[in-house]
Every structure is written in structure tokens, then in C-alpha cells.
Amino acid sequence: MGAHEAQIILLSMAVLALVATAAGFVVLVWRLSWTMQGFVATELQRSKYEERIVAILHEYIELQRSTNEQLWMAVQVQADRLNRSTERKIAAGIRD
Secondary structure, three states, rough: OHHHHHHHHHHHHHHHHHHHHHHHHHHHHHHHHHHHHHOOHHHHHHHHHHHHHHHHHHHHHHHHHHHHHHHHHHHHHHHHHHHHHHHHHHHHHHHO
């Protein structure tokens, strides 16, 4: 085997190594792209769940606010009734 044949073999191995490296890089980029697509899909799904949770919490807060307003109005009505009843008793006591 001469020097020329050795150079051809060495050059062929270098080209083969370059092609293998390029193929490995392409596979790596493809895998990263595939992984990022999965990550983005997961984040979008998580975002949708968060939006739904916020909507549920908003509905709950509105329901609590409404309930508190109704309770406050009922307490005010009862307080007015109690005041009127007390005033009647006082007025009746003054007349006696």
C-alpha cells in the first residue's frame, strides 16, 4: 500500500466522519425540535387549565359576593324589625 492509497483511505475516513457528524447533528436538532413541540403543547395545555381555574375562582368569588350581599340585606331587615319592635314596646310602655 503506497502513500497515495493511504491518503485516499485517510481522506475517505475524514469524509465519512464528517458525514456521520452531520447526520448526528441533524438527528440531534430533530430530537430537540420534537422535544420543544411537546413542551410547547404541554405549556399550552397548562395555560388552558390555568384559565379554567381562574374562571372557576372568579365564579366562586362572585357567588360569595352575592351571598354576602343577600346575608347583609337579611341582617338589615331583621335589625329594622327589631328596632321597630323595640320602639313599639317603648312607646307602649310610655303610654301605660
